[in-house]
């Protein structure tokens with residue numbers, strides 16, 4: 142390539158109207174238009190509130206999409222490929238937990254102004270959370286089918302974990318995903334109690350006490366239960 146033909150890196154080459162390829166590929170115009178403008182705010186913390194929720198939805202989208210693909214891979218027998226994706230799902234849910242802290246930066250009194258413009262908007266209608274809740278049982282089913290095909294009870298899988306490395310790793314990835322989702326629920330409950338109180342009713346009529354009870358909910362109770370079996374087994378054999 143001669144000097145005159147050298148590529149001009151300052152010019153965008155992707156389709157679109159934005160001035161740079163970064164803005165075109167990331168679609169920043171559309172993304173940054175997704176928050177209310179300052180003249181629409183009832184309080185300027187609406188930006189903090191929307192950004193925290195919207196970024197949460199994006200991480201949840203990646204979490205459930207990778208979880209769904211991991212399920213398909215397990216069904217195909219590709220346990221290693223599934224593990225690679227599950228590590229990413231786990232990280233997504235883990236990222237959500239510290240992000241919630243941003244909401245504690247709002248004044249609980251001033252947040253009441255924002256609350257008035259949320260309508261019946263509630264996290265129960267979070268597309269990302271609901272998709273994740275849809276994917277988790279199928280993922281668990283795929284794992285248990287693979288375990289049964291290997292002729293293993295859950296207890297045997299843990300006792301003989303070294304002989305069934307991938308299945309063992311898969312079981313641990315599932316419980317980690319479950320653990321992170323539970324941590325999110327606990328943290329979310331704390332934030333809710335700190336911002337609006339623990340004895341009030343949510344925008345969709347749910348008592349906050351009920352959220353408090355939901356923190357004990359797990360997607361894979363059998364994976365938690367098998368720990369009890371292992372402790373009993375160890376005690377019986379010693």
Ligand code: HEM
Nearest residue numbers: 194197244263264265267270333336343344345346347355
């Ligand atoms: C000040 C901040 C927040 C408050 C006061 C709050 C309040 C609540 C309340 C009261 C509920 C129960 C349902 C209802 O009646 O509305 C709920 C549920 C929920 N919220 Fe929030 N929330 C906050 C932040 C967030 C954030 C940042 C997210 C996600 C990124 C989120 C996601 C959810 C989800 C997924 C549920 C359903 C919980 C479940 O199924 O266990 N919330 N929230």
